[in-house]
Amino acid sequence: MGMANLAMLTGNLGFNGCGVNPLRGQNNVQGSCDMGSFPHEFPGYRPVSDDLTRLSFENDWGLRLDNEPGYRIPNMFNEAVKGSFKGMYIQGEDVAQSDPDIHHVEAALRNLDCLVVQDLFLNETAKYAHVFLPGTSFLEKNGTFTNAERRLGRVRPAIKPRTGKHEWQITMEIAQAMGYPMHYDDSSQIMDEIARLTPTFAGVSFDKLDRDGSLQWPCNDEAPNGTPIMHIDKFVRGLGAFEITEFIPTEEKVTPKFPLLLTTGRILSQYNVGAQTRRTENNVWHPEDILEIHPYDAAERGIKNGDLIMLKSRKGETSLHALLSERMQPGVVYTTFHMPFSGANIVTTEYSDWATNCPEYKVTAVQCSLTDHISEWQQHFLDYQAKQTKPLLQSS
Amino acid sequence: MSLEKDLDYGTPESLCQELISLEIDGHQVVVPEGTSIMRAAKQLGTSIPKLCATDSLEAFGSCRLCLVEIEGRRGTPASCTTPVEAGMIVHTQTQKLAKLRKGVMELYISDHPLDCLTCSANGDCELQDMAGTVGLRDVRYGYQGDNHLNATRDNSNPYFSFDPSKCIVCSRCVRACDEVQGTFALTISKRGFESHVSAGIEDSFLDSECVSCGACVQACPTATLMEKTVIEHGVPEHSIETTCAYCGVGCTFNAEMKGDQVVRMVPAKSGKANEGHACVKGRFAWGYASHKERILKPMLRSSIDDPWREVSWEEAIQFTAKKFRELQQEYGRKAIGGISSSRATNEEVFVVQKLVRAAFENNNIDTCARVCHSPTGFGLNKTLGTSAGTQDFISVESADVILLIGANPTDAHPVFASRMKKRLREGAQIIVVDPRRIDLVESPHIKAAAHLAILPGTNVALINAFAHIIVEEDLVDWDYVNHRCDKDLFENWLAFIKREQNSPSYVAKVLGVEAETLRKAARLYARAERAAIYYGLGVTAHS
Numbered sequence: 061m062g063m064a065n066l067a068m069l070t071g072n073l074g075f076n077g078c079g080v081n082p083l084r085g086q087n088n089v090q091g092s093c094d095m096g097s098f099p100h101e102f103p104g105y106r107p108v109s110d111d112l113t114r115l116s117f118e119n120d121w122g123l124r125l126d127n128e129p130g131y132r133i134p135n136m137f138n139e140a141v142k143g144s145f146k147g148m149y150i151q152g153e154d155v156a157q158s159d160p161d162i163h164h165v166e167a168a169l170r171n172l173d174c175l176v177v178q179d180l181f182l183n184e185t186a187k188y189a190h191v192f193l194p195g196t197s198f199l200e201k202n203g204t205f206t207n208a209e210r211r212l213g214r215v216r217p218a219i220k221p222r223t224g225k226h227e228w229q230i231t232m233e234i235a236q237a238m239g240y241p242m243h244y245d246d247s248s249q250i251m252d253e254i255a256r257l258t259p260t261f262a263g264v265s266f267d268k269l270d271r272d273g274s275l276q277w278p279c280n281d282e283a284p285n286g287t288p289i290m291h292i293d294k295f296v297r298g299l300g301a302f303e304i305t306e307f308i309p310t311e312e313k314v315t316p317k318f319p320l321l322l323t324t325g326r327i328l329s330q331y332n333v334g335a336q337t338r339r340t341e342n343n344v345w346h347p348e349d350i351l352e353i354h355p356y357d358a359a360e361r362g363i364k365n366g367d368l369i370m371l372k373s374r375k376g377e378t379s380l381h382a383l384l385s386e387r388m389q390p391g392v393v394y395t396t397f398h399m400p401f402s403g404a405n406i407v408t409t410e411y412s413d414w415a416t417n418c419p420e421y422k423v424t425a426v427q428c429s430l431t432d433h434i435s436e437w438q439q440h441f442l443d444y445q446a447k448q449t450k451p452l453l454q455s456s
Numbered sequence: 457m458s459l460e461k462d463l464d465y466g467t468p469e470s471l472c473q474e475l476i477s478l479e480i481d482g483h484q485v486v487v488p489e490g491t492s493i494m495r496a497a498k499q500l501g502t503s504i505p506k507l508c509a510t511d512s513l514e515a516f517g518s519c520r521l522c523l524v525e526i527e528g529r530r531g532t533p534a535s536c537t538t539p540v541e542a543g544m545i546v547h548t549q550t551q552k553l554a555k556l557r558k559g560v561m562e563l564y565i566s567d568h569p570l571d572c573l574t575c576s577a578n579g580d581c582e583l584q585d586m587a588g589t590v591g592l593r594d595v596r597y598g599y600q601g602d603n604h605l606n607a608t609r610d611n612s613n614p615y616f617s618f619d620p621s622k623c624i625v626c627s628r629c630v631r632a633c634d635e636v637q638g639t640f641a642l643t644i645s646k647r648g649f650e651s652h653v654s655a656g657i658e659d660s661f662l663d664s665e666c667v668s669c670g671a672c673v674q675a676c677p678t679a680t681l682m683e684k685t686v687i688e689h690g691v692p693e694h695s696i697e698t699t700c701a702y703c704g705v706g707c708t709f710n711a712e713m714k715g716d717q718v719v720r721m722v723p724a725k726s727g728k729a730n731e732g733h734a735c736v737k738g739r740f741a742w743g744y745a746s747h748k749e750r751i752l753k754p755m756l757r758s759s760i761d762d763p764w765r766e767v768s769w770e771e772a773i774q775f776t777a778k779k780f781r782e783l784q785q786e787y788g789r790k791a792i793g794g795i796s797s798s799r800a801t802n803e804e805v806f807v808v809q810k811l812v813r814a815a816f817e818n819n820n821i822d823t824c825a826r827v828c829h830s831p832t833g834f835g836l837n838k839t840l841g842t843s844a845g846t847q848d849f850i851s852v853e854s855a856d857v858i859l860l861i862g863a864n865p866t867d868a869h870p871v872f873a874s875r876m877k878k879r880l881r882e883g884a885q886i887i888v889v890d891p892r893r894i895d896l897v898e899s900p901h902i903k904a905a906a907h908l909a910i911l912p913g914t915n916v917a918l919i920n921a922f923a924h925i926i927v928e929e930d931l932v933d934w935d936y937v938n939h940r941c942d943k944d945l946f947e948n949w950l951a952f953i954k955r956e957q958n959s960p961s962y963v964a965k966v967l968g969v970e971a972e973t974l975r976k977a978a979r980l981y982a983r984a985e986r987a988a989i990y991y992g993l994g995v996t997a998h999s
């Protein structure tokens with residue numbers, strides 16, 4: 061909001077060369093939000109409580125829909141721990157790795173009677189799953205992704221699904237088996253339904269995408285060729301709204317016991333939790349996560365380049381190798397968390413961490429010291445990993 | 457190089473509005489001022505032989521293959537570096553030119569290992585094409601004399617190899633690294649016969665500054681820089697246009713295939729997000745799709761302590777559906793839910809939320825992405841009315857000042873970063889707000905106007921301080937605010953922003969950045985003709 065205030069204040073919205081733009085993390089963050097992955101919103105960011113919107117979905121889908129918002133992820137976990145939430149279908153996200161409170165998430169997932177994981181690899185979450193449904197890589201998919209500039213691009217299959225099924229087919233067949241008659245012959249019909257039910261996508265179809273290459277939403281009667289720049293003559297909401305943005309300092313404070321601030325980021329060659337990139341040659345550039353520490357802070361602790369150090373916060377500890385670096389000012393340390401073994405969720409404090417793509421927004425007070433062993437959690441991780449994947453790899 | 461012979465006009469498009477008319481080989485053509493003769497000819501369908509020119513790079517004029525004759529001018533100028541002029545009469549095919557071109561090609565070929573039939577680029581090599589085009593059949597110089605045929609190969613990069621014995625020193629790789637990628641990792645060392653391409657000061661590719669984007673490999677007209685997968689599988693046979701599945705840039709690629717095997721991923725020039733460029737992830741890191749740990753069969757187990765058991769799709773789906781319904785019967789409609797993925801396609805996500813709403817009959821659907829993106833999305837929605845970025849990527853090429861907050865595009869959104877760097881090299885200025893000195897603060901040919909190394913978690917204070925300074929120093933665009941914004945809300949906000957707690961001297965302590973530095977940066981943003989904000993995940997809820 062503050063950034064939009066700043067841009068309005070200086071007249072920097074609605075023209076080429078200006079604007080306020082998020083650089084999204086995962087390839088389809090924009091798309092998955094647009095498509096209504098929200099407990100309170102239908103596709104196109106329209107509240108489930110809005111009667112007219114709900115009615116349009118009810119008419120199209122042929123049944124009455126719940127008008128009350130559902131659970132967010134943290135609620136699902138809380139309810140699971142309490143014992144009232146029992147089954148989950150998780151499409152391609154490694155939630156077990158994104159929750160900082162490993163004990164909480166473990167307790168929640170363990171408490172489920174039916175956890176269904178759909179992914180390419182046995183991820184951390186799959187350790188608690190009862191059903192594993194193999195997913196497809198982008199080389200096998202047929203559909204669209206929406207990038208950070210609202211651009212829908214076609215994903216076309218280079219090869220057939222190696223699993224024998226498209227992911228939308230899996231979901232469709234579960235719905236059918238549960239007694240709801242969902243049917244599509246191919247994914248273009250899903251896009252047709254999206255267009256039919258979502259005003260900002262009304263003008264989108266595979267045919268048009270194949271013709272025009274790509275389209276930026278909103279794409280409808282008012283903007284048949286899509287919208288490269290938004291808010292040109294007026295804002296979508298009409299008049300721009302200056303919103304008050306009070307700065308609330310973080311509660312995480314440095315103390316003599318935890319005198320350093322940890323900030324996290326990502327590196328070019330690896331991608332998020334590295335489930336894909338770790339399984340390629342990209343590891344030559346980044347075989348492990350490294351802790352960058354200012355030479356001043358390092359000297360105080362007797363840390364040299366390449367030393368194994370224990371990174372400790374109020375929450376937990378993990379070991380990493382050190383790199384002396386002047387990229388940060390003294391007092392701030394930095395690392396990437398691309399490797400599950402690094403255990404980001406052990407050290408950092410807020411829910412929804414870096415695996416969900418918000419690596420830098422939280423602040424964690426930490427301490428670093430030389431060590432000669434990996435942390436207890438890391439040992440536990442290695443043991444569990446070995447136990448889970450061994451029988452599988454043997455059988456294949 | 458790429459299989460899809462995307463039309464190559466030889467030199468970049470001219471954006472000039474003035475049109476110029478000229479004659480090439482007896483045909484009239486009208487092109488924008490600043491267009492090269494080579495490009496104008498291509499527009500008529502005439503391909504002038506060329507080696508060092510390609511339309512993603514500025515013309516260089518080193519290979520001397522693209523010579524033409526112009527009536528009323530002496531000599532044979534290079535068509536890639538000669539701009540069109542009104543009324544010009546150009547000849548691209550004459551006996552004199554044919555002879556000259558053949559001579560040039562002979563020189564190249566005499567220092568080239570003639571193993572075309574077994575070369576990995578056979579059929580995909582511009583040197584080979586050109587030899588054919590100029591009608592070269594045999595080589596007068598033979599292999600006598602000095603040559604580079606014994607130069608050693610550099611295989612250090614995991615994805616491409618560098619075989620200098622095949623290099624024609626056209627410098628396309630060097631220019632691709634500079635102009636397209638903006639890394640400046642390559643140089644042509646030494647001069648004359650000794651001249652050669654090197655990564656850094658004679659490093660191997662792996663040890664150099666190279667970030668393995670592959671732009672040089674794509675630009676190389678020979679087999680000197682070559683994807684290892686092409687060496688392994690051979691030249692691809694067909695291709696399919698698709699979108700990268702790694703980051704939010706969403707680059708368009710041609711997946712080049714041989715049967716069912718992906719041989720290479722080549723970024724498509726037609727892709728509006730990337731215009732022919734890519735990064736190491738999208739171009740090279742797709743091998744995970746066939747990694748041995750990938751699971752291809754559905755699996756079940758009754759307890760998480762049991763080993764997995766492979767089952768049929770039918771069994772897995774029936775089991776899931778039955779179990780879910782039973783759980784709902786026992787624990788209620790709301791006892792089950794789903795999470796959709798921000799890596800899945802729009803269609804896949806749509807059906808998951810539909811499954812939850814229509815088959816589970818509740819709204820227990822969420823995505824991990826929302827947890828960190830919803831605050832910013834929410835913010836933009838509230839102020840402007842839409843939860844999404846306001847611009848297309850190309851917009852940054854018109855920005856005069858860029859305010860970059862908590863984002864590290866050279867690592868996380870590399871292809872967009874290359875675009876940004878290009879704009880910075882053209883003279884735009886950048887203010888970097890980040891606790892860490894990221895590459896955009898200082899790297900070859902880039903120097904940020906300011907690096908505000910704020911303490912982690914203080915973005916909001918910084919943004920408020922910027923606004924405070926702009927108000928205090930009356931740098932406000934009043935016309936814009938009065939016409940386009942809600943007056944009451946603005947007045948309300950104005951009272952808030954003027955508070956002492958948002959003043960630079962107060963905020964400076966919170967941020968760990970000096971007040972005067974803040975002032976300078978805020979002025980730079982406010983005074984720019986066109987100023988753009990790009991922010992990353994490092995930005996908190998209220999910013």
Ligand code: SF4
Pocket residue numbers: 629632633637639640641642665666667668669670671672673
């Ligand atoms: S791969 Fe990219 S960064 Fe490396 S040398 Fe080639 S163009 Fe430069």
Ligand code: SF4
Pocket residue numbers: 622623624625626627628629630653675676677678680681
């Ligand atoms: S490596 Fe390729 S692109 Fe570079 S100078 Fe040699 S032939 Fe030209």
Ligand code: SF4
Pocket residue numbers: 700701702703704705706707730734735736737738739869870871872
């Ligand atoms: S920048 Fe790289 S990772 Fe992102 S979409 Fe393009 S090729 Fe893929």
Ligand code: FES
Pocket residue numbers: 505506507508509516517518519520521522523534535536537
């Ligand atoms: S193509 Fe014009 S000089 Fe090489």
